[in-house]
Amino acid sequence: xxxxxxxxxxxxxxxxxxxxxxxxxxxxxxxxxxxxxxxxxxxxxxxxxxxxxxxxxxxxxxxxxxxxxxxxxxxxxxxxxxxxxxxxxxxxxxxxxxxxxxxxxxxxxxxxxxxxxxxxx
Amino acid sequence: xxxxxxxxxxxxxxxxxxxxxxxxxxxxxxxxxxxxxxxxxxxxxxxxxxxxxxxxxxxxxxxxxxxxxxxxxxxxxxxxxxxxxxxxxxxxxxxxxxxxxxxxxxxxxxxxxxxxxxxxx
Numbered sequence: 001x002x003x004x005x006x007x008x009x010x011x012x013x014x015x016x017x018x019x020x021x022x023x024x025x026x027x028x029x030x031x032x033x034x035x036x037x038x039x040x041x042x043x044x045x046x047x048x049x050x051x052x053x054x055x056x057x058x059x060x061x062x063x064x065x066x067x068x069x070x071x072x073x074x075x076x077x078x079x080x081x082x083x084x085x086x087x088x089x090x091x092x093x094x095x096x097x098x099x100x101x102x103x104x105x106x107x108x109x110x111x112x113x114x115x116x117x118x119x120x121x
Numbered sequence: 122x123x124x125x126x127x128x129x130x131x132x133x134x135x136x137x138x139x140x141x142x143x144x145x146x147x148x149x150x151x152x153x154x155x156x157x158x159x160x161x162x163x164x165x166x167x168x169x170x171x172x173x174x175x176x177x178x179x180x181x182x183x184x185x186x187x188x189x190x191x192x193x194x195x196x197x198x199x200x201x202x203x204x205x206x207x208x209x210x211x212x213x214x215x216x217x218x219x220x221x222x223x224x225x226x227x228x229x230x231x232x233x234x235x236x237x238x239x240x241x242x
Contacts, residue, residue, distance in 0.1 A: 067124075
């Protein structure tokens with residue numbers, strides 16, 4: 001019971017640039033999602049792969065962030081330069097790009113050291 | 122590698138009310154998501170359950186729509202009245218509420234009969 005082989009949620013959260021937690025798309029350009037959408041379409045992945053916009057995914061310190069379901073792959077610090085690899089390696093071949101993965105000790109952890117850093121403690 | 126036991130994406134897509142495909146949150150009230158968020162918090166499900174806003178999930182004819190990952194449970198025609206059951210049965214007990222499930226023959230199917238209906242063909 002799943003509509004998509006890969007349902008990608010790209011965080012499009014906007015906050016003011018000086019917010020202590022930062023934001024994934026401060027300028028609201030939707031650039032990462034648009035690039036990924038175009039690349040996935042070019043690779044013939046539509047309609048089994050969907051590139052979706054999401055509200056805050058609450059991993060702000062690791063932004064720009066995306067999560068791919070149902071696999072539950074969390075990527076952080078993603079740039080548009082990573083888009084071709086995400087399409088080829090993850091969406092086509094089903095491989096996880098380890099260097100983009102948000103570390104287990106950070107993911108959804110209120111004691112993630114990166115949160116402390118941005119809070120200046 | 123998943124941050125949440127249940128990551129719920131509630132479609133918050135807005136279109137004009139006369140759009141042929143309809144929309145999940147035409148008035149942009151975010152009511153369903155807010156109710157679900159409050160109820161999940163009251164049930165003590167935070168931080169392992171997250172209620173997220175999503176852009177169009179492309180199952181518009183079955184809106185208001187939500188999808189719960191990593192389980193891949195798709196609910197359609199959801200109202201705020203369904204919120205208590207979704208929390209108690211699905212998010213707490215892990216049970217699928219069959220009457221809310223979007224049928225397999227509709228989910229992500231361009232030939233879904235409900236799409237034809239809204240197109241007037």
